[in-house]
Amino acid sequence: MATQDKRSDTSDFPEIINTDNLQSNMKSIYYSRTFLSIIGGVIAGIWGFTGFTGFVFYFVVMLAASFGLAAKAKFSADSYFDSWNRVLLDGILGGLMSFVLFWTFAYDIVHIF
């Protein structure tokens, strides 16, 4: 089992976490956010969002995804991640590119071609 010592500032004892499981959990978050970014982009394109409205829709979808991921972690992210930021923020900017790609793709197919 791969482990890693993580020195805590408040304790003399090293905090050991299972890095294999941490990586697996982060992959799971990445797959979820990427899939939802694509779906959100397609829906934004079909709906006809343009400009700022589309980006607002993206962040609404990501907010819902963050809530869903927190629920999947049973609202105790410390048991599955080393920081709450992993659940709430990781992957949002990376998914934005996929969102824009499928947003323009779906908009072109439905509203232009």
Added chain:
Amino acid sequence: MGLGFVVGIIGGFLIAHAAFSTIQYRGELKIMEEQFTGPPFNVVIELLVGLGLCLWAGLAVPTKFLSILPHSDENRVVSLPANLDLWFSTTEGRCFHPIQI
């Protein structure tokens, strides 16, 4: 995980149907020479339901979260209290090469 796939596929079909409906609606607007201001209400509902189903599938299909804490049941290891640097691994003691006698 199987149910998640099915739910995701249903959500995808709903979104695809909403796309076709919007394309048809736009065709009708072109004939009537009207501007597109947004899809019909039933298409919007279909998109939202599809989004909800895909959201559920997107969270349920990837593997469930595994605990990173060493003392949890999932990560139970055998350790000697006197020397916590020594860990038992399930691969230890496995013989990869047959011993020739």
